[in-house]
Every structure is written in C-alpha cells, then in structure tokens.
Amino acid sequence: MQHIVSNPAPPPPGATVGAAASLDFPRPLVTVDVAIFSVLQDALQVLLVRRPDTREEPFAGRWALPGGFVDVARDASLLDCALRKLQDKTGVAAPYLEQLGSWGDAQRDPRGWCATHAYFALLPVTGPAAAQDGWWAVEDACRQPLAFDHATILAAALERLRSKVEYTSLPAFLLGETFTLPALQRVYELVLGRPLDKSAFRRRMLDAGYLDEAGRAGGTAGRAAMHYRLRDRSRATVFPRGFRSGE
Amino acid sequence: MQHIVSNPAPPPPGATVGAAASLDFPRPLVTVDVAIFSVLQDALQVLLVRRPDTREEPFAGRWALPGGFVDVARDASLLDCALRKLQDKTGVAAPYLEQLGSWGDAQRDPRGWCATHAYFALLPVTGPAAAQDGWWAVEDACRQPLAFDHATILAAALERLRSKVEYTSLPAFLLGETFTLPALQRVYELVLGRPLDKSAFRRRMLDAGYLDEAGRAGGTAGRAAMHYRLRDRSRATVFPRGFRSGE
DNA sequence: TAAATAGTGTCTTTCAGACAATATCTC
DNA sequence: GAGATATTGTCTGAAAGACACTATTTA
Numbered sequence: 001m002q003h004i005v006s007n008p009a010p011p012p013p014g015a016t017v018g019a020a021a022s023l024d025f026p027r028p029l030v031t032v033d034v035a036i037f038s039v040l041q042d043a044l045q046v047l048l049v050r051r052p053d054t055r056e057e058p059f060a061g062r063w064a065l066p067g068g069f070v071d072v073a074r075d076a077s078l079l080d081c082a083l084r085k086l087q088d089k090t091g092v093a094a095p096y097l098e099q100l101g102s103w104g105d106a107q108r109d110p111r112g113w114c115a116t117h118a119y120f121a122l123l124p125v126t127g128p129a130a131a132q133d134g135w136w137a138v139e140d141a142c143r144q145p146l147a148f149d150h151a152t153i154l155a156a157a158l159e160r161l162r163s164k165v166e167y168t169s170l171p172a173f174l175l176g177e178t179f180t181l182p183a184l185q186r187v188y189e190l191v192l193g194r195p196l197d198k199s200a201f202r203r204r205m206l207d208a209g210y211l212d213e214a215g216r217a218g219g220t221a222g223r224a225a226m227h228y229r230l231r232d233r234s235r236a237t238v239f240p241r242g243f244r245s246g247e
Numbered sequence: 248m249q250h251i252v253s254n255p256a257p258p259p260p261g262a263t264v265g266a267a268a269s270l271d272f273p274r275p276l277v278t279v280d281v282a283i284f285s286v287l288q289d290a291l292q293v294l295l296v297r298r299p300d301t302r303e304e305p306f307a308g309r310w311a312l313p314g315g316f317v318d319v320a321r322d323a324s325l326l327d328c329a330l331r332k333l334q335d336k337t338g339v340a341a342p343y344l345e346q347l348g349s350w351g352d353a354q355r356d357p358r359g360w361c362a363t364h365a366y367f368a369l370l371p372v373t374g375p376a377a378a379q380d381g382w383w384a385v386e387d388a389c390r391q392p393l394a395f396d397h398a399t400i401l402a403a404a405l406e407r408l409r410s411k412v413e414y415t416s417l418p419a420f421l422l423g424e425t426f427t428l429p430a431l432q433r434v435y436e437l438v439l440g441r442p443l444d445k446s447a448f449r450r451r452m453l454d455a456g457y458l459d460e461a462g463r464a465g466g467t468a469g470r471a472a473m474h475y476r477l478r479d480r481s482r483a484t485v486f487p488r489g490f491r492s493g494e
Numbered sequence: 495t496a497a498a499t500a501g502t503g504t505c506t507t508t509c510a511g512a513c514a515a516t517a518t519c520t521c
Numbered sequence: 522g523a524g525a526t527a528t529t530g531t532c533t534g535a536a537a538g539a540c541a542c543t544a545t546t547t548a
Contacts, residue, residue, distance in 0.1 A: 196511095197511055199512080200510055200511055203509090204510085218519065218520080222519055224518075224519055224520095241509080243511095
C-alpha cells in the first residue's frame with residue numbers, strides 16, 4: 001500500500017521546473033488568520049478588520065479576522081506570516097502567539113480549496129492604539145456575521161483561551177510590562193466570566209513562582225500594591241491544577 | 248454560521264479567469280501527515296512508512312510518518328485527507344483522530360515551500376495487522392532519523408498524547424471495543440511510563456461515568472474482570488483533575 | 495487449598511475555597 | 522482618622538494517594 005502521489009493536472013502557478021514533474025497538480029490556497037485579543041475598557045476584546053469592499057473580493061465589506069495569503073517570497077514560515085500580519089495591524093512585534101489550528105476544505109473560500117492556519121495572540125493595548133477602531137468586545141464580535149468561517153475560528157480561539165486560563169498564566173500577557181495581582185485577578189475574572197477568591201488567587205500565582213517583584217507603586221486610593229513582572233515572557237506557566245477542581 | 252457556498256471554478260492554475268488576477272501567485276505545497284499510535288506487545292507503538300526509493304524523491308528510503316499531498320479533487324477537507332491516509336495504511340475507518348498542528352516553512356521540503364497538517368490517531372490493532380511491519384516502539388522511532396521534520400512532529404505528538412493522558416480518557420481508544428479496568432490501567436501506565444495506584448485509578452474511571460458495563464469474562468488465571476465499553480466513542484472524556492496533582 | 499488476579503474500604507495528606515483579620519495607602 | 526484597597530491567616534471540605542483487606546476465579 002505504497003501511496004504514490006502523482007496527479008496529472010494543469011500546471012500550478014509557481015510550479016517549479018526540471019525533475020519536479022510529480023509536483024504538477026493543483027495546489028490549495030494557503031492563508032494565515034490571527035485572533036488578536038486584548039483587554040480594553042475592562043472587557044476582553046478582539047481585533048477585527050473589514051474585508052475590502054471591491055466587487056471581486058469574497059465577503060466584501062464584512063468583518064473578518066486579520067489575515068491573508070502566505071507569501072512564499074516574504075514569509076519564511078507560517079509563524080513568520082502570522083507575526084507579519086500582527087505587526088501590520090498592531091505594530092506589536094513579539095506578543096504571546098500560539099497556533100490554534102487549521103481549517104481547510106473546498107468550500108470555505110469561494111476562490112477555491114483553501115487551508116487557513118489560525119493563530120491567537122494576546123497583547124496589552126496602550127495609548128492611541130486603543131482608540132483604533134476594529135476592537136470588539138468578544139460577545140459582540142461573536143454575534144457579528146463574519147467572513148469565511150471566521151466565526152468558527154473565533155469561537156475556537158475563545159474556547160481555547162478560556163480553557164487555558166483555568167490552568168495557565170496566559171492572562172498575564174494581556175497586561176503590560178508590570179502589573180499588580182489585583183489587576184491580574186481582574187483579567188482572569190474577565191476572561192472566565194466569574195469572580196475568584198482573592199486569597200486563593202494570590203497563593204496560586206505566588207506559589208507558581210513565575211513572577212518577579214517589580215517595586216511598589218501608589219497612585220490610586222488605598223494601599224499601594226506590589227508590582228510584578230513575568231520572569232519569562234517567552235512562555236506561559238502551567239499550574240498544577242485548574243481553578244475550582246470539580247464542579 | 249451562514250456560509251455562502253459557491254465555487255465558481257476550479258483553482259485556475261496559472262490562468263487568469265475573470266477577476267481572479269489576484270490569485271496569480273505561487274502557492275505552497277500542502278500535505279497531511281498522521282502519527283498513528285497503538286499498543287502492541289505491551290508497548291506504545293507508532294506506524295512508520297518508508298519513503299519511496301526512487302532517485303527524485305526527497306528523503307528516499309527513509310522512514311516517515313504516513314502522509315502526502317492534499318488532493319483537491321479527492322479530499323473535501325484536511326480531515327478527510329487524514330482519514331484517507333489512515334484508511335490506506337491501516338484499513339481503519341473511524342479511529343480517534345485529533346489535529347495536532349501545522350508545520351510550514353520554506354525549508355522543510357526540498358521541493359519547495361510546504362505546509363503540513365499533522366494529525367494523530369489512536370486505534371486498537373488486532374490480528375494480521377499487528378504483524379504488518381512499520382510498527383515501531385515509540386522510543387525506537389524517536390531515535391530513528393526520519394524524513395522531513397517528522398522527528399519534530401512525532402515528538403510533538405508524543406508530548407501531546409502523554410500530556411492528555413494525564414487528564415483524559417484517551418488510552419481507551421487504544422483498546423478494542425470492550426476492555427477491563429486492569430487492561431486500561433496497563434495502557435495508562437505504558438503511555439505515562441509510571442505505575443498508578445489501582446484503587447485511585449478505578450475510582451477515577453468509574454466516577455467519570457464514561458464507561459458502560461459489558462459483562463464479565465473469564466479466560467485467564469484469577470478472578471474474572473468486568474468488561475466495559477465506551478459510552479461515547481466520538482469524543483474523549485476530560486477528568487476534573489490530572490493524576491498526581493503537583494509533583 | 496494455594497496462587498493469581500479483581501475489586502473494596504479507609505486512613506492520611508494535600509490543597510483550594512471561604513472568609514475573617516490585619517496592613518498600608520490617600521485624603 | 523476614615524475610607525479604600527492590599528495582604529495575610531486560619532478553618533474546612535473534597536479528593537487523590539497509600540495500602541491493607543476481601544472476593545472470585547483456575548489449577
């Protein structure tokens with residue numbers, strides 16, 4: 001049961017030459033899409049873009065996740081492609097970025113068989129970028145009719161995010177360089193949609209040993225909170241258990 | 248998820264059909280690979296295939312994960328493509344199959360920019376299929392030099408499997424239609440590489456409520472064990488906690 | 495009846511949630 | 522000092538590991 005792949009068909013765009021006769025078959029379209037999350041106005045938000053409004057574009061004028069075709073000349077890898085999209089839309093170079101999954105079939109894009117590679121990114125948004133439109137509270141974004149199967153992808157991204165927030169340090173990537181434990185707890189609560197116990201929360205974060213103290217800062221009313229910073233921004237910390245074990 | 252299905256024309260390779268001028272650019276190669284796991288001879292094994300030994304094939308003669316190009320004419324989706332590969336190699340139609348991730352860059356395939364979509368499958372192997380060569384104990388397979396970046400993919404598959412075995416019912420898909428709790432525990436131990444406590448294990452499995460009794464059967468020495476069957480073969484069960492919480 | 499394997503009971507430890515108490519900040 | 526917020530301490534209940542015990546089968 002050896003499986004020889006050779007499918008005599010019209011030459012693909014960009015087909016190579018020489019001995020590569022067996023590569024002469026139709027290739028799917030290849031795209032990357034990114035679900036970019038942040039916390040703005042005390043809510044979890046996602047960045048959407050409008051599809052170009054030209055006649056020949058599919059889903060013209062619809063809202064969509066940022067993304068587009070892989071450019072084999074510019075993108076060294078799928079990850080690089082995702083980083084490029086992210087840089088284009090947000091100016092952020094190195095956020096938390098994780099591969100979510102792939103969706104590929106003959107139907108999802110009217111232009112032909114297309115496989116998309118979805119990533120999700122977490123980043124803090126500050127200053128003018130926060131005013132940029134395109135930020136949607138996630139509940140609103142989910143109610144919106146999105147281009148392609150982006151509603152499915154967004155739902156999967158949210159599900160993954162909410163699931164991982166139960167047992168990882170992911171929410172820390174939604175905050176800036178330093179942050180307080182109460183602020184972090186608030187983000188956890190926003191994503192999870194339920195309140196957490198203060199004492200248990202602190203124990204969890206501190207015992208995990210993934211935070212470094214970064215000085216005390218005042219400013220608001222009440223006692224000044226200790227600031228912390230991530231010991232390692234390159235990866236999330238996995239806690240030994242999730243919140244509220246059973247239930 | 249309203250989804251406009253209109254596929255006006257097959258991907259025009261090189262052609263400029265109507266307004267589709269923007270599709271006229273080089274496309275990556277698109278493949279699917281599957282890490283197929285089973286338990287044979289009291290060990291976790293993975294199925295490898297030999298790359299064709301012809302001169303013009305990359306990695307000729309090397310061992311590799313089963314896989315190959317997506318065939319846009321035959322495969323309705325990436326998942327269908329994975330199922331086809333699986334059917335070809337094992338004859339099994341509906342095993343546990345999960346998407347693992349994508350690896351795509353300009354370097355991994357000498358034939359050009361290539362994105363692969365990796366899946367992993369769990370299935371029981373019985374009768375003659377067990378004699379088929381290509382089954383490798385996972386430790387041996389990992390030591391083998393594999394084609395492409397399949398060593399990376401196999402390592403990721405193993406990591407995912409081992410990680411999920413800590414808190415899901417995945418190992419049950421490595422066994423046949425019915426099985427005993429001692430047999431199931433043995434599979435957990437094989438995958439995890441450490442012994443588990445009998446009492447705690449049974450409590451866990453039974454409390455999760457994902458098993459149905461399937462009659463008692465004797466045969467071997469000692470007391471006859473109760474057989475069980477999965478209540479729902481379409482999805483794995485997630486336990487509220489993992490084994491040995493901290494540590 | 496002995497050996498082998500399946501299945502149960504119960505004690506202990508661990509740890510997360512609840513919640514009360516204390517500390518420190520601004521005004 | 523009052524109000525607001527941060528931080529700590531202690532109790533309690535649930536659940537997993539440890540391990541000894543009981544049950545049922547074959548030889």
